[in-house]
Amino acid sequence: MRTVKLMFSTEWLRRKIATDPDLEVEAGMPLLATDEVGKKCEIERQSEKIAIIEGRNAVQLRIALGTLVRQLRLREGLTMNELAERANVPVDELRQVEHDPHYTAHPRMLHQLSEYFHVPLHNLAQMSGATHAVDRVLYNKAVKYAAHSDDVSTLMNEELEALNEFVAMLIEHGGTRRQ
Numbered sequence: 001m002r003t004v005k006l007m008f009s010t011e012w013l014r015r016k017i018a019t020d021p022d023l024e025v026e027a028g029m030p031l032l033a034t035d036e037v038g039k040k041c042e043i044e045r046q047s048e049k050i051a052i053i054e055g056r057n058a059v060q061l062r063i064a065l066g067t068l069v070r071q072l073r074l075r076e077g078l079t080m081n082e083l084a085e086r087a088n089v090p091v092d093e094l095r096q097v098e099h100d101p102h103y104t105a106h107p108r109m110l111h112q113l114s115e116y117f118h119v120p121l122h123n124l125a126q127m128s129g130a131t132h133a134v135d136r137v138l139y140n141k142a143v144k145y146a147a148h149s150d151d152v153s154t155l156m157n158e159e160l161e162a163l164n165e166f167v168a169m170l171i172e173h174g175g176t177r178r179q
Contacts, residue, residue: 058129061139062101064146065127070098071149071163072117087116097128104129123170141169 073083080098084091089112096103105128114121126134127142145166149159 057139059101060143060146061127061134062103062129064142065105065124066098066101067146067149068119068127068142068163068166069094069113071159072119072167073098075160075163083116087112089113117167119167119170120173123173135173138170138173141166 073080076083078086080094081091083089084094087094089109093106093109097105097109105124107125107130110124110128110130111121113119114124122131123138125131126138145162148162
């Protein structure tokens with residue numbers, strides 16, 4: 001039996017993380033330095049600010065995802081069961097995405113919703129907490145959108161306008177990143 005040793009330097013790993021912030025790096029000690037108050041440092045990538053999101057901030061993004069999915073569903077005039085059937089997703093998971101900010105949606109669910117609603121998958125993945133790195137612009141806009149959206153059974157004109165503007169921003173912002 002032949003043994004192969006792979007030798008990666010810490011610097012090589014840091015560069016790899018910086019060029020692909022969604023890369024899973026879960027073995028050993030964290031490579032990202034922390035500042036004096038223990039917050040994760042930001043990674044600057046291609047002049048975009050990417051933040052490492054965790055804890056309360058991740059919950060805020062999941063709330064925004066749930067609000068987005070619920071309002072897209074309402075805009076289409078669909079019940080939860082109808083959306084689940086049309087998007088080919090489990091209704092129980094859809095319910096969790098819409099109502100449980102501590103739930104992280106599965107990749108298949110995000111893909112199906114992305115396809116059905118024509119919203120970039122990487123934006124939904126960031127909002128779901130499936131990625132460790134989140135674009136600051138997306139984070140700020142998503143949290144602001146969710147904070148100004150009421151949970152109502154039908155969308156008011158103002159909410160529909162806010163929903164359409166947010167979806168347009170997701171699509172526009174999604175065109176500059178890889179799928």
